[in-house]
Every structure is written in C-alpha cells, then in structure tokens.
Amino acid sequence: MKMTLTQRLSLVFALLLLICCGTSVLLQVRSNKMHELEVVQGLSRDLAQHIARDTQLMDANGLKPDAVRELFSQLMLVNPSVEVYLLDGEGRVVGDAAPKNRLVRDRVDLAPIRQLLAGAPLPILGDDPRSAQTRKVFSAAPLMVMGKPAGFLYVVLLGEAHDRFAERGATSEALRTALWSIGLIALLCLLAGLTAFAWITRPLRRLTETVSQFDINAAPVALPASGLEPAGHGHDEIAVLAATFAQMQNRLSEQWQTLTRQSQDRRELVANISHDLRTPLASLHGYLEVLSVKDATLSLEERRRYLGIALEQSRKVGGLAQSLLDLVRLEHGFVVPVIERFSLTDLVQDIFQKFELSAQSKGVNLIPHFGASIPGVYADLGLIERVLTNLFDNALRHTPAGGEIRIALQPREAHVDVTVSDTGPGIAPPLREGLFLRPFNIGGARRDGGLGLRIVYQILQLHGLRIELLDVQGQGATFRFALPVDEGTALQGVPMPAG
Numbered sequence: 001m002k003m004t005l006t007q008r009l010s011l012v013f014a015l016l017l018l019i020c021c022g023t024s025v026l027l028q029v030r031s032n033k034m035h036e037l038e039v040v041q042g043l044s045r046d047l048a049q050h051i052a053r054d055t056q057l058m059d060a061n062g063l064k065p066d067a068v069r070e071l072f073s074q075l076m077l078v079n080p081s082v083e084v085y086l087l088d089g090e091g092r093v094v095g096d097a098a099p100k101n102r103l104v105r106d107r108v109d110l111a112p113i114r115q116l117l118a119g120a121p122l123p124i125l126g127d128d129p130r131s132a133q134t135r136k137v138f139s140a141a142p143l144m145v146m147g148k149p150a151g152f153l154y155v156v157l158l159g160e161a162h163d164r165f166a167e168r169g170a171t172s173e174a175l176r177t178a179l180w181s182i183g184l185i186a187l188l189c190l191l192a193g194l195t196a197f198a199w200i201t202r203p204l205r206r207l208t209e210t211v212s213q214f215d216i217n218a219a220p221v222a223l224p225a226s227g228l229e230p231a232g233h234g235h236d237e238i239a240v241l242a243a244t245f246a247q248m249q250n251r252l253s254e255q256w257q258t259l260t261r262q263s264q265d266r267r268e269l270v271a272n273i274s275h276d277l278r279t280p281l282a283s284l285h286g287y288l289e290v291l292s293v294k295d296a297t298l299s300l301e302e303r304r305r306y307l308g309i310a311l312e313q314s315r316k317v318g319g320l321a322q323s324l325l326d327l328v329r330l331e332h333g334f335v336v337p338v339i340e341r342f343s344l345t346d347l348v349q350d351i352f353q354k355f356e357l358s359a360q361s362k363g364v365n366l367i368p369h370f371g372a373s374i375p376g377v378y379a380d381l382g383l384i385e386r387v388l389t390n391l392f393d394n395a396l397r398h399t400p401a402g403g404e405i406r407i408a409l410q411p412r413e414a415h416v417d418v419t420v421s422d423t424g425p426g427i428a429p430p431l432r433e434g435l436f437l438r439p440f441n442i443g444g445a446r447r448d449g450g451l452g453l454r455i456v457y458q459i460l461q462l463h464g465l466r467i468e469l470l471d472v473q474g475q476g477a478t479f480r481f482a483l484p485v486d487e488g489t490a491l492q493g494v495p496m497p498a499g
Helices: 005-043 047-054 065-078 111-117 160-169 173-200 202-212 237-293 300-331 344-362 381-398 451-462
Strands: 083-087 093-096 125-127 135-145 148-156 340-342 365-370 377-379 404-412 415-422 440-442 445-447 468-470 478-484
Touching: 005 135, 005 173, 047 135, 047 148, 111 125, 111 135, 173 202, 202 237, 237 300, 300 451, 340 344, 344 365, 344 381, 344 404, 377 381, 377 478, 381 404, 381 415, 381 451, 381 478
Parallel strands: 365 404
Antiparallel strands: 083 093, 083 148, 125 135, 135 148, 340 377, 404 415, 415 478, 440 445, 468 478
C-alpha cells in the first residue's frame, strides 16, 4: 500500500507515541509499586526489633514453640499480611507458623538483612520462604541469647494474604486514574501531532503538486522580487525550496524555449540554404547540360556566355558554402579574435574600393562621412573587415539604382560608432525580431538577413560587442555598432548609445 509522506510521518508518530505511552505506563506502575514497598517497609522497619525486644522467643535450651505460636497468632490478628520466621545464624528457617508444606525455602539470604540493619536505602527486597522466586519487603532484627547472637527474627511485611487481596483488587483507584490520564494525554498528543504534521507538510504538498504539474513548454511565470527567500519565510527551508524550484522552472522553460527557437531557426536556415543552393545549382546544371548537348551547334560567343553564367552560379554556390562554413566555425567557438590596433578610416576606404565598381554598375553612390580625428581602434582586423563587407554587400544588393549607401564614423568617448545605412526598402517592424538570427522576407522575396547578418552578429559577439538596427526617417536599413579605442576594454563589451 502506497502512503504519502504525511501519512508515513503520522504513522511513525503514532507508533512512537504508543511506545512512549506504554513505557510510561510500565514505569508508572513500577514506580507506584516501588513507592508502596518503600512506604510499607519504612513504616514497619523496626517491627522485628520491637518484637524481639518485647517477646522471649528463644532461651538457652533453644526455640520456645509456645511463645512463637502465641506471637504468630497475635500478629495475624493485628496485621494479617505479615509473616514471621525465626532464622538461625546461617539463615536457615528454624521456626514459623506457616501451614504444613507451604514453605518452599528452608534458607533465607542474609545479605539483604545485613543491608537493612546497616541502614541502606529502601526498599530492600529479601527472600520469601513461601516462594521460590518472589522477593518481598521485610523487617528483621538480630536475636540474642545470654548476650550471644542466636539468629534473626525475619518478618515478611506483605505475605500471602496481601497477595490474594491484591489479586482480587486488580488495580488501585489511583493507578487506574493514572492510566486513564496517560491514555487521555496520549490521545490529545496524537491529535495535536497529526494536526501539526498536516500544517507543517502543507507547503510541501503544494510544492509536490506544483512539481507534478510542471510543464516545460509553459511560459515562465513572474517571480517575487525578493528572490530565493519569500517575505516572512527567510528561514523556512520548504519556502526556499519552492522559490528555488520556481526559478529553476522558469530557467528551464526559458532555456527550452530558446532551444526550441534555435531549433526552429536552424530548420529555417537549412530550408533557406537549400533553396538558395537549388537555384544556382539548377542554373549551373542547365547551362552545363546545354554546353554538353549542343556543343557542336553553339557559336563561340554563345559558348563563352554560357560558361560565364555557369561560372557565376558556381561562385554563388561557393560563396554560400563558405558563408555556411564560417557561420558554423563562429557559432561553435572555432574562431578566436586576434586583437590589434588598426585605422578604421583606412579599412573603410579599402571597403569602398572593393565595392566601387559594383556600385557604379548599379548606379549606387557610396558616401563616406568621417568625424574629426578618428582614433585607431582595437579589434580583429580580418573579422571587422568581414563585418563591413557583409553590411555593404547586403546594402548594395537591396539599394535601387540612383540610391545611396552611407558609412559614418563618429568618435564617442572611448569608442568609435560605425553606422552603415542605405536607401533601400528597409525592414518592416514585424520582421525585426530575431533579425540577426534568422532569414526574413520582403514582399515574398527572401532578403538575405540570414547568413550575412548572422555572421556579422556572431563576429561582433566574439568581440563582446553588439549591433542594432536604427529607425531613421527617409532611409532604408541603418545598422550601428561601436569599436573600442582602448586596448584594455577590448573583448569586454561596448555600451550602445541611445537613439
């Protein structure tokens, strides 16, 4: 049978309480009995001494049977529970008034007698001549004959008559009352303990219910501002555990959602890369097939044109493959930035020269705007060149004829702001979420915000930097990031300006 923690605790508590109450009853009974024996022996401690002093039980000729018989008769009338015995110097019973064949012992241990005569603490139990195992309280006194020790007077204070009466009475009223009191207290303690367990384990039950209902796909819930220790429960371990679980639940939910989103992004990326590869590969295959089938009928000019188109599509496939390889290397930490100081203006001029012919062929103007005294910056020159190349290539492909691409360098405290903008169609607000993590579409045609901008994002992240998309009226897409001018702040991140 399966039991809850509360039920198990309650059962253990009930068993422990039962054991404690049973032990308490046994101790109470024994305590009452020992107290009764102590009182009886204390009151009758000198009884044997008085008898020995007032009655002549022995003379030079030995035991006086008539005197013994008369004494026993008188004592039985006064106190029926006492039993009197005469012992010699070695403890043998030499005189008694017991019925025939009732004596079981013919010798009594003298050690308890000597303890009593020496004044040892009560109660002191001695042998009962009428029982082989029972020990009872007694009174004893030495007997003297002509000034010499002749034996002992041994009086059992609670004899057979007392035992028979006690058996009929079973339990005294005081003991019965004590037992009822202990039982009532045990019941009240049990009820109080069960109530306390239910109250103490209530937070644990709530936590168990919360854990059993945990759904990793659920949205994270708002946590209290106090953190791990809810107000008023700073030392409540269960409350701390509940708060910790809530944080863990939120963290797991956030991580799971992040992993789910990343998995979805990767699926989209693979799908888009497959689409991007399909088009140039199909074109490449088609022109190569034409060259193979119609080689004899094609003119030299047609053959060269087809080969040029095939080469261009091959370069596109190679570029996509290289971009994908670079992205994998960046995301998995295979690229380590080599920080060096370089001139950002010289790098931008090199980028302008690289795209000058392409821009002229498309009718796009490249416009630089440099602030005064642009200092050198610290970063990985090759990786920053790749960042600017991707941004320029992205802008050039989406800026219409007659448009402009601008790059601005502006010193700001210990950094240089780099802004790249174009006059293309821009990016709609709904498409900006996850801009640097997934491809997006404009008017049904996919704009390459996937690999190019994703590589830019990863490179800047390796430098501890970030890039942002600005809202600028009258322009298309405007991107901005900042590079440090102090070597000590490289790879430590750069705060982005407002705006």
